Amino acid sequence: MYTQSWQRLLDQAGQRPEAMSLASVGPAGSGSADGELKHSAKPWSDAAGTVHSLQTDTTKAKDTLTTAHAGAEAGTAGLACMGALTSVLASWELRLTAVHRECASLEPALRETARAQGEVDAGVKSALAQYSAPSGEGR
Incomplete structure (x- = not known):
């Protein structure tokens, strides 16, 4: 899903890829923002x-x-x-x-x-x- 260098950085930061999203977009599948970027x-x-x-x-x-x-x-x-x-x-x-x-x-x-x-x-x-x-x- 991510390149090795990105995955290593995410692992060091303790971030799971599925937990990352833009502040204005809800997580995929959450239904909170329908995946639309809002500003x-x-x-x-x-x-x-x-x-x-x-x-x-x-x-x-x-x-x-x-x-x-x-x-x-x-x-x-x-x-x-x-x-x-x-x-x-x-x-x-x-x-x-x-x-x-x-x-x-x-x-x-x-x-x-x-x-x-x-x-x-x-x-x-x-x-x-x-x-x-x-x-x-x-x-």
């Missing part, structure tokens, strides 16, 4: 909302860090720890900025995916409707 825009929209929240939170965190470090040099002049503190602040500012930028680029892509899926679904439904026989008519 929804909701996960994409939810992910976009989460990315937006993360983007906002990283901005707040960066502002909080900057405010917390303001004036620290005045009270610690000459101490070796000030160099380390400044280095740590700079490192976190870089990380938070990178996360913020990544989120800014992901959010529109996730929202577009959700929108596009809705349009594709509507288009397919419309295209297939022309092949449906009205009730009571045979083909």
